[in-house]
Amino acid sequence: MRVIACIMVIAIHVCNIYNRAFPDLPHTDYIIAALINAASRVSVPIFFMISGALMAGRTPDLEKSLKRFFKFLAITVFWCVFYWVWGRVYLQKSYDFHDLLTVPTSKHLWYLYALLAIYLALPLIQTLIRNLSDRMLNYLLILFGISVFGGYLLDFISVPIQYPIALIAENQYLGFFILGYVLYHREIPIRTGICGALFTVSVLLVTAGTCWKSFTHNAHKDVYFQYRNPLLVLAAACVFLILLRLPKNGVPRVWEKFVHHVADNSFGIYIFHAVFLNAIDHETHMPGVPAWFGIVLFVAVIFLLSDLSVTLYKRAVRAVLPSRSR
Numbered sequence: 001m002r003v004i005a006c007i008m009v010i011a012i013h014v015c016n017i018y019n020r021a022f023p024d025l026p027h028t029d030y031i032i033a034a035l036i037n038a039a040s041r042v043s044v045p046i047f048f049m050i051s052g053a054l055m056a057g058r059t060p061d062l063e064k065s066l067k068r069f070f071k072f073l074a075i076t077v078f079w080c081v082f083y084w085v086w087g088r089v090y091l092q093k094s095y096d097f098h099d100l101l102t103v104p105t106s107k108h109l110w111y112l113y114a115l116l117a118i119y120l121a122l123p124l125i126q127t128l129i130r131n132l133s134d135r136m137l138n139y140l141l142i143l144f145g146i147s148v149f150g151g152y153l154l155d156f157i158s159v160p161i162q163y164p165i166a167l168i169a170e171n172q173y174l175g176f177f178i179l180g181y182v183l184y185h186r187e188i189p190i191r192t193g194i195c196g197a198l199f200t201v202s203v204l205l206v207t208a209g210t211c212w213k214s215f216t217h218n219a220h221k222d223v224y225f226q227y228r229n230p231l232l233v234l235a236a237a238c239v240f241l242i243l244l245r246l247p248k249n250g251v252p253r254v255w256e257k258f259v260h261h262v263a264d265n266s267f268g269i270y271i272f273h274a275v276f277l278n279a280i281d282h283e284t285h286m287p288g289v290p291a292w293f294g295i296v297l298f299v300a301v302i303f304l305l306s307d308l309s310v311t312l313y314k315r316a317v318r319a320v321l322p323s324r325s326r
């Protein structure tokens with residue numbers, strides 16, 4: 001599951017470069033990029049769902065959770081500094097440190113910010129989840145739906161939410177986290193075929209809406225690509241269920257080693273792929289390559305280079321600090 005989500009995240013960022021080139025991009029290329037972009041956007045909610053499935057129901061341990069938080073905070077600080085240097089030296093971009101708490105030094109690091117917020121509150125979340133009945137847990141998810149989706153829909157008519165629901169506050173990432181726990185630990189009476197159909201319809205609607213709005217304004221409009229979009233959440237939940245139902249021995253032995261390898265490297269690939277994405281985008285004109293070929297090519301190259309870099313880094317760490325790598 002992590003392998004698929006990891007590749008999809010890279011696809012999102014490659015497609016963004018294509019989509020943002022509009023209107024200086026053929027309509028056909030824009031539609032292809034928008035379709036792949038929409039389908040791949042299930043990956044971010046799935047990452048949070050995986051974390052929720054594995055962590056939300058555990059016995060709360062405040063000391064362990066705080067250690068995890070501070071360790072992850074150190075990782076976040078390191079990569080923020082790394083991408084600040086990368087931006088200044090290579091990309092020649094300035095950065096205002098007054099925005100540090102809201103805008104990371106590289107856009108993709110927002111994911112670390114969102115995880116930090118969840119990790120800090122994790123013992124409280126675990127205590128809440130373990131003590132809620134199924135009915136109350138359903139009610140909690142309904143409140144998340146009202147808050148997140150309601151806020152998303154109200155944005156279309158420029159109506160702000162002045163007083164958010166207590167404990168919820170439009171935090172869609174915590175909602176994905178808890179949704180992952182529920183989907184993982186319950187028997188959901190929806191057939192896999194229906195999940196596939198719902199995913200397909202949702203992605204097509206998001207793609208059609210994005211193309212319609214962008215073509216109408218003659219500029220890329222990504223409002224339907226937001227992770228608060230109910231269609232994308234539905235699509236992500238369906239993919240999560242489909243992947244959960246795959247047989248445990250469904251991966252051919254030839255690919256099993258590769259899948260485990262990439263799953264172990266997935267976090268590092270996510271963090272480091274922006275280096276190669278930035279470099280390729282900086283040195284070439286990516287949208288100049290037809291989307292049907294270029295997106296696959298760039299995703300494959302960035303993925304392989306990122307995976308290789310993470311693998312070499314891990315080997316270097318094991319060589320320098322063999323006791324810590326065990």
